[in-house]
Amino acid sequence: MIQKWTVSVMLMATLGNLGWLLSAKASFNSKLTVEIEGLKNKQGQVCASIFSSSQGFPSDRKRVLQRQCTQISETPLILTFDNLKAGSYAVAAIQDLNGDGTLNRNSLGMPVEPFGFSRNPTVSNSAPKFGDAAFILAGPNTVIQIQMKKM
Template sequence: MGKGLRFSVLLLAVMGNLLWPLNAKANFNGKLTVEIDGLRNKVGQVCASIFAGSQGFPSNRDRILQRQCTKIDDTSLKISFDNLKAGNYAVAVMHDQNSDLNLNRNDLGMPVEGFGFSRNPEVRTSAPKFSDAAIFVAGPNTNIQIQLKYL
């Protein structure tokens, strides 16, 4: 084998080894665990929805990537989302006290059930933007905490 051919084979082997970790990361799926604190009571259920982009965040059901609801057995609970590709996500949580899968509001449009968002952004007159609630999931296990708010 000539020197040029040996160099080419060596170069391909080195490049293949360098690219393998990048391909492995591209195919990687992680888990996001959301700890939800501040429940006012154990009535109803808690629903958490994860969004992969700003379109529809936080309330358009057609844009939800994954949604999970769980009965409340304590004033702090955890919900996990599996098989997430590396990237930015935002989570919206509600304390669905009457189990109707809606964040109920009063006549003025103010929520009457508890709610919260990833990164716990301050909420004044409207829901936060995706960028205010976005978290980056890149490893096998990402853990966040959301503190529910009641108005």
């Protein structure tokens, strides 16, 4: 009888500690490092936007959680984003050749500047859905690679 009680108390203490650890992990802030690969030249800047939901992904600036534009000084280009909570995110990136901060398109609506997305989904006639580009940010430091493409 005493052994069952001791095992129960130990199990409850372990589960309590596990719950505390999980809640502690969920409350810390993470750093995301984005490696931009496939840049064919150092012209312009790279702008990367982080989205935390499908609303507005990939181009609505009002729905962007964090955005960063950086002149291209080296390849691959490294961007870092701080103070992100654990969760699901997607990143959209462009090589902004003319410095206007937007992905320029031709008369048919096709991009004329290089672009890329987290998880490097296949892109044909339209931008990927959030779920195709989403990744889980769960640790203190996460690194992803984005391969830039041009249509």
